[in-house]
Amino acid sequence: MIDNNQLLRFTTAGSVDDGKSTLIGRLLYDSKSIFEDQLESIENTSKQKGHEGVDLALFTDGLRDEREQGITIDVAYRYFTTPKRKFIIADTPGHIQYTRNMVTGASTANAAIILVDARHGVIEQTRRHAFIASLLQIPHIIVCINKMDLVDFKEEAYQNVIAQFEAFSAKLLVKDVHFIPISALMGDNVVNRSENMDWYQGAPLLHTLETMHISSDINKVDARFPVQTVLRPQREGFIDYRGYAGRVASGVFRPGDEVTVLPSGFTSKIASIDTYGGALEEAFAPMSVSITLEDDIDISRGDMLVRSNNKPEVTQDVEVMLCWLNSSPAKDRAKYTIRHTSNDQKAIVKEIIYKIDINTLERLEDDKTMSMNDICKVKLRTTKPLCVDAYRDNRITGSIILVDDATNETVAAGMIV
Amino acid sequence: MSKYYLNYLDELESEAIYVLREVWAQFQNPVILFSGGKDSIVVTHLARKAFYPSKIPFSLMHVDTGHNFPETIKFRDDLVKELGANLLVGSVQESIDQGRVAEEKGKNATRNALQITTLLDAIESNKVDCAIGGGRRDEEKARAKERFFSHRDEFGQWDPKNQRPELWNLFNGKYFQGEHLRAFPISNWTEMDVWNYILRENIAIPSLYIAHEREVVWRGGTWIPNSEFLVLEDHEEVVTKKIRFRTLGDITITGGIESDADTLEKIVDEVSTMRQTERGNRSDDKRSESAMEDRKRQGYF
Numbered sequence: 164m165i166d167n168n169q170l171l172r173f174t175t176a177g178s179v180d181d182g183k184s185t186l187i188g189r190l191l192y193d194s195k196s197i198f199e200d201q202l203e204s205i206e207n208t209s210k211q212k213g214h215e216g217v218d219l220a221l222f223t224d225g226l227r228d229e230r231e232q233g234i235t236i237d238v239a240y241r242y243f244t245t246p247k248r249k250f251i252i253a254d255t256p257g258h259i260q261y262t263r264n265m266v267t268g269a270s271t272a273n274a275a276i277i278l279v280d281a282r283h284g285v286i287e288q289t290r291r292h293a294f295i296a297s298l299l300q301i302p303h304i305i306v307c308i309n310k311m312d313l314v315d316f317k318e319e320a321y322q323n324v325i326a327q328f329e330a331f332s333a334k335l336l337v338k339d340v341h342f343i344p345i346s347a348l349m350g351d352n353v354v355n356r357s358e359n360m361d362w363y364q365g366a367p368l369l370h371t372l373e374t375m376h377i378s379s380d381i382n383k384v385d386a387r388f389p390v391q392t393v394l395r396p397q398r399e400g401f402i403d404y405r406g407y408a409g410r411v412a413s414g415v416f417r418p419g420d421e422v423t424v425l426p427s428g429f430t431s432k433i434a435s436i437d438t439y440g441g442a443l444e445e446a447f448a449p450m451s452v453s454i455t456l457e458d459d460i461d462i463s464r465g466d467m468l469v470r471s472n473n474k475p476e477v478t479q480d481v482e483v484m485l486c487w488l489n490s491s492p493a494k495d496r497a498k499y500t501i502r503h504t505s506n507d508q509k510a511i512v513k514e515i516i517y518k519i520d521i522n523t524l525e526r527l528e529d530d531k532t533m534s535m536n537d538i539c540k541v542k543l544r545t546t547k548p549l550c551v552d553a554y555r556d557n558r559i560t561g562s563i564i565l566v567d568d569a570t571n572e573t574v575a576a577g578m579i580v
Numbered sequence: 581m582s583k584y585y586l587n588y589l590d591e592l593e594s595e596a597i598y599v600l601r602e603v604w605a606q607f608q609n610p611v612i613l614f615s616g617g618k619d620s621i622v623v624t625h626l627a628r629k630a631f632y633p634s635k636i637p638f639s640l641m642h643v644d645t646g647h648n649f650p651e652t653i654k655f656r657d658d659l660v661k662e663l664g665a666n667l668l669v670g671s672v673q674e675s676i677d678q679g680r681v682a683e684e685k686g687k688n689a690t691r692n693a694l695q696i697t698t699l700l701d702a703i704e705s706n707k708v709d710c711a712i713g714g715g716r717r718d719e720e721k722a723r724a725k726e727r728f729f730s731h732r733d734e735f736g737q738w739d740p741k742n743q744r745p746e747l748w749n750l751f752n753g754k755y756f757q758g759e760h761l762r763a764f765p766i767s768n769w770t771e772m773d774v775w776n777y778i779l780r781e782n783i784a785i786p787s788l789y790i791a792h793e794r795e796v797v798w799r800g801g802t803w804i805p806n807s808e809f810l811v812l813e814d815h816e817e818v819v820t821k822k823i824r825f826r827t828l829g830d831i832t833i834t835g836g837i838e839s840d841a842d843t844l845e846k847i848v849d850e851v852s853t854m855r856q857t858e859r860g861n862r863s864d865d866k867r868s869e870s871a872m873e874d875r876k877r878q879g880y881f
């Protein structure tokens with residue numbers, strides 16, 4: 164095991180027919196991540212269902228209802244490791260009625276795989292998936308043009324998809340896009356290089372995932388440290404110890420740095436950065452540490468330590484792109500609990516500015532309702548200030564959820580504009 | 581120049597510590613569900629790291645089936661003493677004696693399903709509002725859909741089709757009176773990650789995981805340990821083999837594998853070449869295709 168192996172989280176969105184499950188099954192199977200007892204169970208099921216050979220798609224079946232209906236309903240997480248990286252797949256359904264699950268899977272992903280059927284080219288669903296990937300600011304997108312075996316492995320189908328995709332993705336905030344022609348069913352260009360497509364000079368999918376540069380995906384500039392809890396051991400050797408426990412959201416902190424506590428605005432210097440394994444010279448995202456300061460300041464959960472020369476905005480009014488996740492629509496001017504980093508406040512939806520038609524990307528300015536799977540730009544007003552960055556600069560200090568106090572359900576997820 | 585990224589084990593560790601701190605901050609009376617198995621041992625180790633230099637702030641809760649490996653109980657008691665932690669025990673035997681549950685009958689009878697009642701009773705009587713478990717999403721297909729913070733209704737039931745969406749690292753731990761949550765800090769770890777971490781951190785584990793000589797019986801494709809609870813069939817024969825266990829559960833259902841791996845290094849090597857899932861040796865998961873989903877819906881670990 165190589166010690167510097169990184170973790171890469173990617174999401175796959177797709178529907179029943181585009182071969183998503185087959186692709187994941189192929190990735191797991193060809194990278195030898197499937198165990199014999201799992202294979203045996205799939206072989207039996209394939210036989211019962213009258214399939215020829217092993218149906219790789221069955222590897223991703225989860226809950227009983229999903230097996231019975233042959234669809235993915237909820238996000239499922241899957242794991243595999245190669246000598247180069249550990250991978251976490253957030254396997255999400257692609258149908259429009261499951262937009263919320265796609266958004267969930269995308270929220271922590273470094274990369275998104277978007278599947279396109281080579282026979283049909285870019286369709287409405289492709290545009291929706293690309294929009295969600297850009298909305299959630301997934302740094303890398305891999306468009307897999309699948310079922311190349313059904314178009315005789317011709318380059319034309321591949322080039323058509325690239326042209327179609329680039330025509331509309333110009334409007335989206337997408338940084339890094341790869342296009343790979345594959346056949347998930349036959350295994351071409353998934354783990355192993357295809358022997359049927361000499362015209363394709365690029366890397367197969369797995370190699371692309373293994374070598375993609377992800378270290379720079381994390382914001383290393385804006386030092387942000389949301390305080391989760393305060394450690395006061397009150398035992399021998401640590402009588403006066405007061406450590407602020409949290410995970411670095413972005414940037415780098417070092418002992419001696421001048422920091423400001425938000426929202427109070429008090430300043431101090433970092434005395435030490437502690438862990439169970441010893442004190443550190445520096446801490447960066449996503450490390451979990453405990454920070455002590457030189458001065459005694461009243462700090463509690465929900466506060467944020469930032470470097471004094473680089474602060475987030477402290478505000479009670481935020482504009483967010485909100486994805487509604489709950490089957491009950493948003494209530495007019497209702498109050499919700501808003502969660503931003505470790506900070507819980509109340510918030511009210513003051514105004515729905517517009518709704519986005521997620522298939523055409525058109526703005527619907529007259530539609531002032533928010534129902535499940537709707538994505539709207541809204542204005543929120545909070546009871547107390549939040550310390551926010553724009554989501555495009557910082558996925559952690561730029562994201563919020565809304566919780567309905569009447570049901571305790573998480574009803575919406577938002578990206579601060 | 582410094583490198584500003586973490587390797588995968590450091591990232592998993594940091595994520596788990598973050599989850600444990602969220603549990604501590606969001607709940608009144610959280611406990612760690614401690615089985616004596618490697619996953620709950622790793623969670624306990626992570627909790628020690630998460631709150632250092634404070635003491636581990638959670639009680640450990642053990643659901644005791646009465647069909648234990650003696651080694652597990654000794655390990656549990658030693659660890660509790662070392663941590664200075666509080667131990668809560670829910671006893672399946674007591675649940676049986678009180679008539680809360682009835683012992684299963686027949687040769688494959690186990691106390692596995694009976695644990696659900698004992699667990700839920702223990703959660704209720706100790707007023708636990710969050711039970712931290714060592715469940716991992718790679719273990720089983722129903723677990724692949726599990727959240728970090730997973731809601732249980734007032735009957736302790738899991739509703740997999742109506743789970744709270746969980747985005748970024750914003751965990752919603754809100755609940756109504758009588759309900760509770762389960763938290764799974766090592767959701768994203770695989771069996772291999774757990775072993776690599778145990779090796780790296782040099783975490784003490786029960787000797788059962790390490791290859792040793794033991795009296796066993798071949799049953800259901802695995803080596804079941806001989807014990808006072810085992811009823812032998814006519815054709816079955818007790819033999820002595822060098823074995824080790826990949827998971828630890830009730831002694832009547834946990835099968836071992838033949839192995840020479842008698843050090844942590846050798847175990848990591850062996851696990852990396854395994855071609856069977858670890859739960860393949862657990863007869864509780866073999867009862868049906870949705871055995872785990874069904875038990876989890878009712879409130880299982």
